[in-house]
Amino acid sequence: MKLVVLAGTPGSGKTSVLLHTIKALMRNEKRPAVVKVDCLWTDDDQRFKRLDIPVHVGLAKDMCPDHFTIYNTEEMLRWAEVEGADVLLSETAGLCLRCAPYPDECLAVCVIDVTTGPNTPLKVGPLLTTADIVVMTKGDLVSQAEREVFRERVLEVNPGCNIVEANGLTGKGAFELAEMIGSGPDAGDNMLLRYNPPLAICSLCTGENRVARKHHMGVLRNLDGFMEYKGE
Amino acid sequence: MIGVNMSEIMNLTIMGGVNKEGADEPIRSVEISSGEIVGIVGPTGSGKSTLIDDIEQLAQGDTPTGRTILVNGEKPDANIRVDPRKKLVAQLSQNMHFLADMTVEEFLQMHARSRGKDASLVSRVIELTNTLTGEPIAPYHHLTALSGGQSRSLMTADIAVISDSPVVLIDEVENAGIKKQEALQLLAGEGKIVVVVTHDPVLALMSSRRIVIRNGGMVDIISTSQEEQDVCCKISEVDNWLMSLRETIRRGDIVGEVA
Numbered sequence: 001m002k003l004v005v006l007a008g009t010p011g012s013g014k015t016s017v018l019l020h021t022i023k024a025l026m027r028n029e030k031r032p033a034v035v036k037v038d039c040l041w042t043d044d045d046q047r048f049k050r051l052d053i054p055v056h057v058g059l060a061k062d063m064c065p066d067h068f069t070i071y072n073t074e075e076m077l078r079w080a081e082v083e084g085a086d087v088l089l090s091e092t093a094g095l096c097l098r099c100a101p102y103p104d105e106c107l108a109v110c111v112i113d114v115t116t117g118p119n120t121p122l123k124v125g126p127l128l129t130t131a132d133i134v135v136m137t138k139g140d141l142v143s144q145a146e147r148e149v150f151r152e153r154v155l156e157v158n159p160g161c162n163i164v165e166a167n168g169l170t171g172k173g174a175f176e177l178a179e180m181i182g183s184g185p186d187a188g189d190n191m192l193l194r195y196n197p198p199l200a201i202c203s204l205c206t207g208e209n210r211v212a213r214k215h216h217m218g219v220l221r222n223l224d225g226f227m228e229y230k231g232e
Numbered sequence: 233m234i235g236v237n238m239s240e241i242m243n244l245t246i247m248g249g250v251n252k253e254g255a256d257e258p259i260r261s262v263e264i265s266s267g268e269i270v271g272i273v274g275p276t277g278s279g280k281s282t283l284i285d286d287i288e289q290l291a292q293g294d295t296p297t298g299r300t301i302l303v304n305g306e307k308p309d310a311n312i313r314v315d316p317r318k319k320l321v322a323q324l325s326q327n328m329h330f331l332a333d334m335t336v337e338e339f340l341q342m343h344a345r346s347r348g349k350d351a352s353l354v355s356r357v358i359e360l361t362n363t364l365t366g367e368p369i370a371p372y373h374h375l376t377a378l379s380g381g382q383s384r385s386l387m388t389a390d391i392a393v394i395s396d397s398p399v400v401l402i403d404e405v406e407n408a409g410i411k412k413q414e415a416l417q418l419l420a421g422e423g424k425i426v427v428v429v430t431h432d433p434v435l436a437l438m439s440s441r442r443i444v445i446r447n448g449g450m451v452d453i454i455s456t457s458q459e460e461q462d463v464c465c466k467i468s469e470v471d472n473w474l475m476s477l478r479e480t481i482r483r484g485d486i487v488g489e490v491a
């Protein structure tokens with residue numbers, strides 16, 4: 001089973017690009033299945049179902065959606081196996097820019113919207129810097145120069161990545177992406193995360209909801225950047 | 233300034249695909265040689281921009297039109313399709329505004345770097361921009377604060393200097409309120425392949441041939457006849473007169489009598 005983890009900020013065009021890519025995969029005789037993880041709600045499953053492929057939704061609710069994705073990866077792979085798929089496409093919610101839900105043995109794809117401006121690649125963090133493929137969307141809305149500057153910024157933070165310039169409306173780039181997925185790695189049994197999730201474990205994580213400082217314990221960071229351990 | 237690939241590219245071939253209905257477009261192939269200016273004409277929404285997008289991407293049957301673009305009669309290498317340092321194509325698209333939140337100088341420096349060019353070109357770009365636009369722009373101006381005409385002038389000068397490529401695609405340079413004939417001359421350079429989408433009779437007739445688009449497909453190719461070239465000379469006189477009137481009015485001066 002090949003595993004593709006597709007991450008990117010909300011509305012960057014993940015589903016639009018995937019829809020075209022799935023069609024290209026099916027033309028290449030692949031059998032894709034999709035899992036969409038979101039926080040509270042999504043209608044992406046309705047869009048995927050129109051392609052007549054196995055679709056599963058996971059809602060993370062009060063858990064970090066990336067932690068949820070990581071925790072459930074094994075179960076997703078098992079489900080895709082039962083559905084008779086040979087490629088599992090996992091579309092994440094991409095809200096938490098501190099986490100990057102990419103295991104080592106997967107094809108890690110970061111979808112990024114060029115209209116957000118060339119400073120965005122500097123802000124996205126591990127989601128972008130640890131990806132194998134960076135898909136730049138919505139290039140139809142900016143000039144060629146702006147696309148090239150954006151590309152340069154992506155390469156500054158992730159020099160080794162493959163960049164695909166895609167268009168979620170016309171399907172540009174989907175063929176290329178499908179080819180790369182076809183030659184991507186198989187998911188293993190002992191996968192490791194590429195990037196450490198946040199270290200901090202504090203009283204907020206365990207349900208403390210009073211704002212005042214005196215109620216908090218754990219590994220905490222001050223506004224000035226200083227990190228400390230408060231507690232026993 | 234001559235780019236590395238300039239001498240290597242002799243011609244481009246557009247192999248026909250399908251129109252909006254999915255039927256084969258009537259024109260099956262068009263070859264364009266270096267030094268030629270080709271126009272693209274057709275009603276709004278007919279697919280003119282789509283055709284130049286196909287050329288920009290060096291489409292290989294992988295766009296909705298199914299067209300294939302050949303370079304010197306051959307399928308181009310994958311990396312010249314994407315790597316800006318090897319790119320053959322510079323494109324002035326219909327977009328009139330920048331979205332990047334940067335100063336003009338920062339942006340041009342980054343663009344020069346992405347194209348593997350020297351940052352010293354930046355001042356040339358700004359100088360050229362200011363020959364096309366009314367109110368001058370400065371290096372410290374924010375891109376997003378430029379007017380439509382200023383952005384368009386900057387995009388034009390950027391293409392002439394930084395993106396300097398053997399193939400130049402221009403989408404409707406006439407609508408930006410900038411000096412269109414100067415802009416075309418600047419972009420066309422020498423020995424380049426130039427493709428211009430236009431609704432403007434002067435620009436259309438300045439090209440040696442024009443491709444007619446209808447319903448998403450290439451339906452005809454018209455060579456500019458001697459008669460049309462004569463017409464072109466006449467209308468460009470009228471056009472220059474209109475331009476000078478426009479300048480007079482822009483300056484806030486009074487328009488004199490018709491000579």
Ligand SMILES: Nc1nc2c(ncn2[C@@H]2O[C@H](COP(=O)(O)OP(=O)(O)OP(=O)(O)O)[C@@H](O)[C@H]2O)c(=O)[nH]1
Pocket residue numbers: 008009010011012013014015016017044093137138139140141166167168169
């Ligand atoms: N102009 C343009 N619009 C695009 C492109 N790709 C996607 N869109 C539009 O962007 C919007 C969001 O696209 P989606 O594919 O739903 O984005 P997403 O990343 O899956 O969104 P979430 O799953 O909600 O995080 C839609 O309105 C798309 O039509 C593109 O290349 N160009």
Ligand SMILES: Nc1ncnc2c1ncn2[C@@H]1O[C@H](COP(=O)(O)OP(=O)(O)OP(=O)(O)O)[C@@H](O)[C@H]1O
Pocket residue numbers: 250251252253274275276277278279280281282283296297326447448449
């Ligand atoms: N061969 C084709 N097959 C499918 N769709 C097409 C084809 N050609 C054009 N289209 C679609 O038609 C629409 C209009 O095309 P386009 O923007 O290229 O028109 P245009 O001639 O540049 O118009 P304008 O003069 O307004 O700039 C687009 O949505 C485009 O995707």
Ligand SMILES: [Mg+2]
Pocket residue numbers: 014015016044091
């Ligand atoms: Mg989605």
Ligand SMILES: [Mg+2]
Pocket residue numbers: 280281282326403
């Ligand atoms: Mg157009």
Ligand SMILES: [Zn+2]
Pocket residue numbers: 064065066067096098099
């Ligand atoms: Zn997180």
Ligand SMILES: [Zn+2]
Pocket residue numbers: 200201202203204205206
């Ligand atoms: Zn916590």
